[in-house]
Amino acid sequence: GTMDASACWSDASVNTPHGLWLNYADRRSLERGYATAKVLMDTIAESNPDFVPRNKYRGNFGDWLSARQTIPPGATDWKAKGGKGAPADLFAAAWWARSAGQVAQMAAALGRVDEAQRYGAMAEKIRAALVKNHVKPDSSVGNGEQSCYALTLGMGHVQGEVAAKAAERLMQAIADYQDHLATGSNTTIFLLNFLADHGQQDLAYRMVMQPTCPSYGFMVDSGATAMWERLDGWHPKLGFNPVAMNDFNHLGL
Numbered sequence: 001g002t003m004d005a006s007a008c009w010s011d012a013s014v015n016t017p018h019g020l021w022l023n024y025a026d027r028r029s030l031e032r033g034y035a036t037a038k039v040l041m042d043t044i045a046e047s048n049p050d051f052v053p054r055n056k057y058r059g060n061f062g063d064w065l066s067a068r069q070t071i072p073p074g075a076t077d078w079k080a081k082g083g084k085g086a087p088a089d090l091f092a093a094a095w096w097a098r099s100a101g102q103v104a105q106m107a108a109a110l111g112r113v114d115e116a117q118r119y120g121a122m123a124e125k126i127r128a129a130l131v132k133n134h135v136k137p138d139s140s141v142g143n144g145e146q147s148c149y150a151l152t153l154g155m156g157h158v159q160g161e162v163a164a165k166a167a168e169r170l171m172q173a174i175a176d177y178q179d180h181l182a183t184g185s186n187t188t189i190f191l192l193n194f195l196a197d198h199g200q201q202d203l204a205y206r207m208v209m210q211p212t213c214p215s216y217g218f219m220v221d222s223g224a225t226a227m228w229e230r231l232d233g234w235h236p237k238l239g240f241n242p243v244a245m246n247d248f249n250h251l252g253l
Contacts, residue, residue, distance in 0.1 A: 005040065006060040007053070007092035008186045013040050014099040018106055030106050037103050041119060044096060051125040052089075052133065053096050059088030063147045066184030070214050070232045073178045078238060082214070083182055086147035090134045091186075094151035097126035127157045139165030146173045146182040146191060154190025167198065174203065181207050181214055181231065227251065 017033025020026045047055040067082030075082075086094075104119035134142050135152065139162050142148030149170035152158050158166055173182070183191045195204040209217035214231030222234055229250035234240050 003060060004055070005044070005057045007057060007062075007088075007095040008064075009061060010040060010057070011095050011099045013037055014102050014106075018102040021106070021109065027109070030110055034103075034106050034110060037099075037106060038115075041100055041103050041122065045122060051122070051129045053092040054089075057092060057096065059091035059095075062086065062088040062091045063183075063187055064185045065230050066147050066187060067145065067177070067182035069184070070230060071235070073180045073210075073212055073214070075213070075232075075235070076237070078242060082177065083145050084143055085145060085182075085184065086151055086187065087134075087142050090130070090142045090148060090151060093126060093130040093134070094155050094157060097123050097130060097157055098155050100126055130157055131162075135162065135166070138169075140169050141166055144169065144173060146170065146177065147184065147187040149173065150183050150187040150191035150194065154187075154194040167194075170194075171200075174207070179203070179206055180210055180212070224248070 013033070014037040017029040017037060020029035044053065044057040045051070047057070053059075063085035066085035068085035070082055071078060071080065072082035100119050100123035104116050104123060107113075107116035107119055130152070134148070135158060139158075141152050141158075149166055153163060153166055153170060181188060181191075192204045192208065195201070195207075208215060211221055212218055213235055216231075219228055219231065219233075222236070226249040228234075229245065229247035230241065232241055233246050233248060240246065
């Protein structure tokens with residue numbers, strides 16, 4: 001059988017040419033990658049006319065290696081996990097909205113004004129559906145875990161008073177996890193960037209450099225000479241994580 005496109009993973013067809021252009025002013029990446037990026041956005045939109053990702057594009061892997069797959073601070077065994085991570089449907093909606101916005105930027109840079117407007121409007125409709133389905137009246141998002149706020153605040157999908165109140169909820173979620181990272185491979189960067197961009201650089205640094213698991217600081221203090229695949233690959237009291245997927249030279253985080 002076939003698998004639906006996977007949110008984030010499949011979005012590489014958009015994020016890669018857009019990222020090359022953004023960071024290196026490489027217009028050739030836009031010219032080469034734009035058609036493929038369009039196909040992904042158009043295919044998803046045709047299969048989901050209400051702008052809620054259910055068909056042909058899903059959060060198959062979702063909030064990968066977040067708290068739903070790693071042990072929490074102070075863990076005494078490998079069984080208990082730190083949380084649930086962001087819901088798969090929220091994860092997919094956030095990534096689709098981000099990619100649609102990026103395709104709009106690509107179109108504008110290539111002088112395709114009508115297409116830029118169309119994909120910009122698509123992004124706004126996806127965001128509106130995301131807010132309707134996942135942001136509650138009290139501005140809490142999804143199941144309230146760090147990743148939910150990373151995907152909405154960190155990706156810029158909520159603004160104004162809603163964003164301000166959601167940011168307060170994020171601060172509480174971080175405190176509840178003892179100022180440790182509960183995000184994963186595809187959500188951590190958005191969390192840290194949001195904190196750094198909103199006057200919380202010290203908090204972001206503290207989360208990254210915590211001497212206890214899960215954190216990058218713990219990883220380094222444990223003797224890491226390359227990035228681990230997971231934040232809990234090894235533990236001073238528990239030894240090596242017994243799961244099969246435990247690489248100690250990885251680009252995932």
